[in-house]
Amino acid sequence: MIGRLNHVAIAVRDIEKASALYRDTLGARVTPPVDQPAHGVTVVFVELPNTKIEFLQPLGADSPIAKFLDKNPDGGIHHVCYEVDDILAARDHLKAQGARVLGDGNPKIGAHDKPVLFLHPKDFNGTLVELEQA
Ligand code: CO
Numbered sequence: 001m002i003g004r005l006n007h008v009a010i011a012v013r014d015i016e017k018a019s020a021l022y023r024d025t026l027g028a029r030v031t032p033p034v035d036q037p038a039h040g041v042t043v044v045f046v047e048l049p050n051t052k053i054e055f056l057q058p059l060g061a062d063s064p065i066a067k068f069l070d071k072n073p074d075g076g077i078h079h080v081c082y083e084v085d086d087i088l089a090a091r092d093h094l095k096a097q098g099a100r101v102l103g104d105g106n107p108k109i110g111a112h113d114k115p116v117l118f119l120h121p122k123d124f125n126g127t128l129v130e131l132e133q134a
Pocket of ligand 1: 007054079081088111128
């Protein structure tokens with residue numbers, strides 16, 4: 001059911017610093033930061049030949065990643081994102097298998113303007129999983 005690894009997301013306190021590290025030290029192509037007020041984050045993508053790294057910096061007072069950064073003050077891997085062809089079919093399959101879908105269970109529009117869902121980390125080896133309709 002799942003296809004390509006779309007991205008690995010890393011939560012950071014300072015997105016400019018993280019971008020400079022990947023651009024200058026690792027020599028990667030890095031997009032400019034984009035604020036996403038609806039999601040409470042500022043986002044940068046590191047574009048690798050086979051996938052992407054997504055940096056997430058908290059935006060606003062009640063950012064969903066604020067608590068994560070309290071627990072991981074140096075930043076850390078926040079989620080992995082896999083592509084699916086049909087997000088509603090994927091959701092229904094996962095629910096039938098007993099996996100928990102976060103929120104109200106309906107896809108939201110994610111960072112790439114495509115429908116996304118998140119799956120409970122306790123059901124997936126302690127890792128928050130994002131599904132994105134490719
Ligand atoms: Co993501």
